[in-house]
Amino acid sequence: MTTTLAVLGGYGAVGAVAARELATAHPEARLRIGGRRFDEATRCADHLGGHAEPYAVDLTDPDSLTAFCAGSHVVVNCAGPSYRVLDTVARAALAAGADYVDAGGDEPVHRALTDRDPARQGRAAVLTAGMMPGLTGMLPRWLAAQGVDEPERLLAYVGTMDRLTPAGAGDYLLSLGGAYGEAQSAWRGGARVLRVLQPLTDTELPFFPGTVSAYPYLSYEAERLARDLGLATVDWYNVFDGGSRMLKTLGRLQGAMTGQSALEPAAHELIEAAGLDLFGRDPYQLFALELTGRSAGRTATRALVLRGTDTYELTGAVAAAAAGALLAGRVPAGVHYAAEVLDADAVVERLGQLAAVTSLDLFDRPLAEACATEEGEL
Secondary structure (H helix, E strand, O other), rough: OOEEEEEEEOOOOOHHHHHHHHHHHHHHEEEEEEEEHHHHHHHHHHHOOOOOEEEEEEOOOHHHHHHOOOOOOOOEOOOOHHHHHHOOHHHHHOOOOEEEEEEHHHHHHHHHHHHHHHHHHEEEEEEEEEEEHHHHHHHHHHHHHHOOOEEEEEEEEEEEEEOOOHHHHHHHHHHHHHHEEEEEEEEEEOOOEEOOOEEEEOOOOOOOOOOOOEEEEEEEHHHHHHHHHHHOOOEEEEEEOOOOOOHHHHHOHHHHOOOOHHHHHHHHHHEEEEHHHHHOOOOOOEEEEEEEEEEEOEEEEEEEEEEEEEEHHHHHHHHHHHHHHOOOOOOOOEEEEEEHHOOOOHHHHHHHHHOOEEEEEEEOOHHHHHHHHHHHHO
16 A cells, blocks of 8 residues: 655645655655645645645645545644644544654643543654754754763753744744743753843854854753753753844744734744844854763763754754654654654764755864864864
């Protein structure tokens, strides 16, 4: 029987990448490219060729969504925003007997699906299969496996400058408003501690270009990571370029972040600010992670620096990797976060092959020392 992979939002910024990755990795499979705009779905399917077929689907119409999922082996949801979609697509996929991948999702969807217990039907759902959350939880786990047997402290600086989609802007605003974590919070001694870190303004950070601002933010994903690795300390910072219009705009949008004012106008304002920041510059994503602990009774430090050029390429690649893991039977039945269930080695290997990843470097010393060495070599 031919394997059918259904990609909802398959012609969008993330979905088109996921569909392309799946078409390359699984040429024998039939791809459904779904979305409201049949002409865009057709264009994407034609570009993929082979067994790709367009499909008109409206996720707000239960009958339309049921028909889209019917007969599929895996449904990959790249539609958004996550705060509106929630578990709508997941329920339709699981009801159709398909496994499920969500490029977003996080805790609200996890709770909703856990209550439905897809494991009873032998089905699996993989959530947060994207860049952030997703890679932000997976890369520190991979780093720990590179020679830190007893990890103790994680320092993370993650910055991105890229275009924003309406769905991405809405989810980003809500994430900073407390929907997915706590600003200025950190992990200390096995617990979340509120307001323990202050923003770093007009500062220089290892591997980041020029002067930046860094805002502490402990996501629920980082908290799960800390528990799983047994970390005593996590300091996580979201990094913005100095003088960022996006950062200034975020300062005015506190009401939208906390649900006290309309989200859509705020999201459009944020999209415009991100576009102005990007004008005349190249987009980038930069992960700078430093993990310290013990190995064979001695202090061990590992650092990882990943540089990318396209947020949506990274997100789509992780979503496709999750679908591939489901097809291969490497994910047990139940509800999972991508960072906790995917083979990190395989994902990192695939990242290293992407044109959108310009470098992925591992160091056996702190970030500051690694950066100084790299600058000295240049």
